[in-house]
Amino acid sequence: DQQVKQNSPSLSVQEGRISILNCDYTNSMFDYFLWYKKYPAEGPTFLISISSIKDKNEDGRFTVFLNKSAKHLSLHIVPSQPGDSAVYFCAAREYGNKLVFGAGTILRVKS
Amino acid sequence: DVKVTQSSRYLVKRTGEKVFLECVQDMDHENMFWYRQDPGLGLRLIYFSYDVKMKEKGDIPEGYSVSREKKERFSLILESASTNQTSMYLCASRIPTGGNSPLHFGNGTRLTVT
Numbered sequence: 001d002q003q004v005k006q007n008s009p010s011l012s013v014q015e016g017r018i019s020i021l022n023c024d025y026t027n028s029m030f031d032y033f034l035w036y037k038k039y040p041a042e043g044p045t046f047l048i049s050i051s052s053i054k055d056k057n058e059d060g061r062f063t064v065f066l067n068k069s070a071k072h073l074s075l076h077i078v079p080s081q082p083g084d085s086a087v088y089f090c091a092a093r094e095y096g097n098k099l100v101f102g103a104g105t106i107l108r109v110k111s
Numbered sequence: 112d113v114k115v116t117q118s119s120r121y122l123v124k125r126t127g128e129k130v131f132l133e134c135v136q137d138m139d140h141e142n143m144f145w146y147r148q149d150p151g152l153g154l155r156l157i158y159f160s161y162d163v164k165m166k167e168k169g170d171i172p173e174g175y176s177v178s179r180e181k182k183e184r185f186s187l188i189l190e191s192a193s194t195n196q197t198s199m200y201l202c203a204s205r206i207p208t209g210g211n212s213p214l215h216f217g218n219g220t221r222l223t224v225t
């Protein structure tokens with residue numbers, strides 16, 4: 001039973017447009033959410049995070065939105081660039097130090 | 112920059128072999144983790160360690176064990192490798208500053224069990 005779900009296995013976007021990656025969760029006890037990006041043959045790298053007490057966090061071209069009532073978060077990338085093509089993982093923190101990851105979404109940015 | 116090094120990029124082992132996956136981090140991080148990544152399943156936690164000689168089971172510990180004799184090194188052991196353990200294995204470390212610090216991952220070990 002996956003507690004963190006990324007229902008879109010892949011997303012294709014034109015360069016310069018907005019990319020929106022979505023993530024849903026079921027556990028209301030999650031208190032911190034993170035996005036990781038992964039290129040082929042590399043480990044995931046941290047991208048951006050948000051605490052459950054906030055509804056938005058922005059870092060340059062990347063913005064994460066959290067809707068606690070809907071148990072939904074999204075990552076917006078504006079404008080999208082070809083170098084953003086990667087697998088994006090949503091993760092949520094349980095009590096203690098454990099992170100629970102989603103299955104990932106493959107983003108392809110076409111030039 | 113934090114560096115997490117996994118000793119092998121690719122490994123091919125036979126069913127029933129004992130397999131050791133090694134991970135070393137150079138930033139004196141207390142917390143270390145082993146995940147496996149499979150298509151459609153994302154990253155699943157196998158074991159983690161809060162500090163030296165400490166270990167905790169993750170979500171899928173069956174068929175695995177770990178060793179943390181030194182702070183910088185966290186080893187994952189497959190006691191008797193099976194074909195369903197063919198996967199990408201990722202090691203990660205973190206400083207436990209309230210648990211909000213991000214994980215730093217190694218580049219992964221692609222294990223194939225035949």
